[in-house]
Ligand code: TXA
């Protein structure tokens with residue numbers, strides 16, 4: 256494993272069918288050439304991810320949507336124009352050039368143009384689409400620093416592009432436009448309100464929505480047990496716990512809870528700051544061997560929808 260900021264080296268690794276972890280504005284991705292089944296197969300192997308769970312294809316700002324998707328609705332073009340580069344993934348009917356392994360056999364593909372300058376430099380130097388899930392092992396919390404990636408994947412990736420901490424901190428919002436209506440598959444780094452202003456009201460995902468691992472009840476989970484409650488219910492939830500507890504809540508709240516000072520894991524008070532720091536905080540609490548995390552749910556507006564979604568999933572029932 257090499258680590259650094261050498262774009263030419265990272266692009267050469269991709270061209271040789273290797274794996275490159277790279278920063279995006281949301282979280283770090285584990286990238287491979289999206290047109291090569293063999294390269295993409297390694298991503299699934301390293302992540303320990305079921306083969307039927309499709310990967311997002313990352314494109315340079317200059318890429319043409321029509322080279323990667325077919326039957327593109329006007330709403331998709333309008334969204335792409337308005338918010339790319341940015342934290343929105345569009346699900347569209349796939350172009351034949353996308354490797355079957357990338358989409359897990361589905362006839363649709365997830366596309367996004369990331370905003371991070373190093374991601375864009377890599378995509379330009381490579382010249383093709385880069386299939387990339389978040390660069391963590393399956394089911395774990397996404398990485399928001401190069402150190403997280405190295406800790407999770409270490410020797411299984413040829414090159415780690417180090418772009419510092421991610422500015423958004425939660426994964427992209429995913430909107431499915433492949434079947435007529437605009438369906439919100441995953442709230443994320445682009446607030447629903449900004450998407451609806453361009454594409455109209457988003458429909459909630461239902462049983463006909465494609466299976467996606469990010470929609471499993473438990474995902475994005477740290478090792479510690481997570482209890483997600485409304486802010487006002489935090490003190491009561493803490494009293495009900497035994498064992499090593501930490502409280503994840505906006506810093507300002509702890510001024511009202513002097514009794515909780517010893518277990519405080521403060522987050523920024525603004526919801527963008529909360530999103531940015533959330534995964535780092537969960538990873539730090541695991542490293543501190545906390546057993547229970549009592550987390551305050553933010554109001555659902557703006558990025559609060561994504562933060563609340565991730566906290567609820569982290570608090571979901573655990574498999575055996
Ligand atoms: O912000 C992000 O989206 C990050 C960065 C690296 O771009 N990527 C990311 O990838 O979160 P991943 O694989 O961890 O989550 C992508 C989600 C998965 O739940 C996957 O099932 C869904 O997108 N997805 C991808 N292609 C799809 C498709 N064709 N149809 C339905 N869901 C799809």
Ligand code: MG
Nearest residue numbers: 388389397469
């Ligand atoms: Mg992921």
